[in-house]
Each structure stands twice: as structure tokens, then as C-alpha cells.
Amino acid sequence: MRVALNVSILQAPRTGIGEYCLQLGQHLHHEGLAKLALFDGWRWREDFPQAALPGYSRVSRLAKAVLPGAYGVRRYLQQRRFSRGARQAAAQLYHEPSLWPLRFDGPMVMTLHDLTHVHYPQTQPRDRLREIERRLPDGLQQAARILVDSQAVADEASRYYGIADQRLQVAPLGYAERFQPRSVAQLRPALHGFSVEPRGYLLCVGTLEPRKNLQQALLAFLGLPAALRERYPLLLVGMPGWCGAALESLLQKALDSGQVRQLGYQDEHSVALLLAGAKALLFPSRYEGFGLPVLEAMASGTPVVACNSAAVAEVAGAAALYAEADDVEGFRQAISLLLEDALLWECQRELGLQRAQHFSWARCARITAAVYREACSL
Incomplete structure (x- = not known):
């Protein structure tokens, strides 16, 4: 199965969602569960981007302050590059691991990691929050399946957005090999x-x-x-x-x-x-x-x-x-x-x-691949 995976989050300093995207993608690839076409926000690639340094976020905030409507402009340019590359890659499915998906002519799976934007909207830049509120409900509606990290988020998504249980799938996260006991x-x-x-x-x-x-x-x-x-x-x-x-x-x-x-x-x-x-x-x-x-x-x-x-x-x-x-x-x-x-x-x-021991990225990848198959069969 050829899957278009949005890895643009990996261009920023590595946080939880970035770790999710990297580990999931690597395990899907190494275990032969999916053939990935990686979109980094500007171009298509075969390798995973390296994490940016912390100064990235300050540069990004400055660009958004100087350019009115920066989110909309960037989104328009990303959509054009994404659509062209997805066709060339013959992607059968698109996985969006963040809050709002791009348009795609085929089945789409997205991951809803949490509802921070609902509980703590003040933690989001105003322009970004406006984009989330405008685009996320449509994305959730269009998604064939929605992955969540925990049952707690599944319950919240069901209550807040009215998502049917059969469209939600809990795929618990894992930990990388570098996290281990040491002498x-x-x-x-x-x-x-x-x-x-x-x-x-x-x-x-x-x-x-x-x-x-x-x-x-x-x-x-x-x-x-x-x-x-x-x-x-x-x-x-x-x-x-x-x-x-x-x-x-x-x-x-x-x-x-x-x-x-x-x-x-x-x-x-x-x-x-x-x-x-x-x-x-x-x-x-x-x-x-x-x-x-x-x-x-x-x-x-x-x-x-x-x-x-x-x-x-x-x-x-x-x-x-x-x-x-x-x-x-x-x-x-x-x-x-x-x-x-x-x-x-x-x-x-x-x-x-x-x-x-109950958690692993390999298990997360296997559950995710099963959700891909379900989405493509609908």
C-alpha cells in the first residue's frame, strides 16, 4: 500500500507529535507495513527530515507576524505541492498526523492526539487557533478513520465532536530504544x-x-x-x-x-x-x-x-x-x-x-496499518 504521510512537523524542533511521526513512519517502513511517500510541507522525499534547532520557532513566529495571513498563504502553497506530488507518487491513502489535513482524492486517515485547542485555546497562536477551528471539524468529518493515542482522547472526541465509535481507533504510542535502564x-x-x-x-x-x-x-x-x-x-x-x-x-x-x-x-x-x-x-x-x-x-x-x-x-x-x-x-x-x-x-x-512492556512503536505501527487497510476497503 502506497501511503502519503505528512511529516512537516519534523521540520520543527522535536516534540511529542514529531517523535510520533518519526517512530511510526520508521516502523511502518522497516516492518514492510506500508510504502511511504513523505511530504515535508514543501517537497516530497524518501528520507525523514532532521529536527530543527529551537530557534526555528522564533523565526517562524517572526514570519507570521510580518506576513499577514501567513497561515493561509502557506497552506495554499502546500496544497498545490501536495496534490501534485500525491498524484505522481500514486498514493492510495493519505495519513495526516496533525490537526488539519490537506485535500486528497482518496481515503484519508488522521491522528487526533489531544483536544488541547478546546481545553487550553490560549496556548495556541491566534491565527493557528482560527485555522484549527475552521478546518479541523471538516477534516474529522472527511476522515475515513481517526487514530487516537488513548481511550481518554477517544472518549473526548466522541463527546465533543460527535464522532461515532467505529470511526475511532486507539493506537497507543511506544518508546524508542534509547529509553532504557542504564548503569x-x-x-x-x-x-x-x-x-x-x-x-x-x-x-x-x-x-x-x-x-x-x-x-x-x-x-x-x-x-x-x-x-x-x-x-x-x-x-x-x-x-x-x-x-x-x-x-x-x-x-x-x-x-x-x-x-x-x-x-x-x-x-x-x-x-x-x-x-x-x-x-x-x-x-x-x-x-x-x-x-x-x-x-x-x-x-x-x-x-x-x-x-x-x-x-x-x-x-x-x-x-x-x-x-x-x-x-x-x-x-x-x-x-x-x-x-x-x-x-x-x-x-x-x-x-x-x-x-x-505493554507499549511499543511496533504495536502502534501494526494497529495503524490495519486502520489503513480498513480505510481503503470502505
């Missing part, structure tokens, strides 16, 4: 550059934006006894987003303490090492469609403290400790338990490793 000997040289020791720090991974709820993790951490904060500093990994005055003030206070360190964007190899070496991953996000860092931490043998959102609980099950999204004290207590109870820490580590 102290393997970790110590790699972590030396971050001035930390293996199992000697806490970690947060994610873009700075309101739904990631970093404020809860910071308040919980600052509420720990001074001895624990000194022994286990908190490292923040992720691209800068926007966080509002309250969080900016709290973050600056935490950074000034010297017990919280902001590492910014890190490449995928460094993130894997940091996850494997952390004492625990703190994942306070209010809303997720899956929570990929949670799975990656479990696969790395690192326990997780998370907010009790539906999708994250679906992924981690009993392998994480939970608190409600506004329960700072509950979050603090969960962190403290992991740091002070060696038996609990080891139990959570083992539960996480066992839980991670």
Missing part, C-alpha cells in the same frame, strides 16, 4: 556536564506553558525539607514557551535558590540519559492526550509522580504516584515518599519497567 558507570560521564550524579536529581520534561502546570511541581519541590532539596536538585528540560507572570516570578525565585536549574532544550540523546539517571520524573501536566515522557521514564527505570489526568493514568496505571492538579501538598508528599522510602522507590521502578 551508574554508563550515566556518570554523561551527567558530569550537567553537574549531577546518577539518581541525584529530580527531573521535569516539557515546554513551559500553563497546561504543563510546572507551578505545582515548583511549589511542591520548594516545600520539601532543605536537606532533600540540596540532595536532589530539580532540573527543568524543555523549550521555552509562555508561562504568565505568576509562573515567571515563581520560576525566577526557584532558580535563584540554586536548587532548581533550567537546562532548556536538550537533544533526544541527552533527554534519554537525563531520564535514565533521574531519581524521579515529575509530570504535573493538567492535560495530556497520552503523556509520552511518562512512558519513556518508566521504560528507563525511573519512577514517576504525576497529576491524575485521565490519559496519564491510563498509560501509567499503578506504576506512578498521583496527586490532583491543584493539590500541591499531595504532590509534595508523593515526591517525599519516593525520596525517603527506598523500598517504595524500588517497587515503583519495577512496576514502571513492567508497565512499559
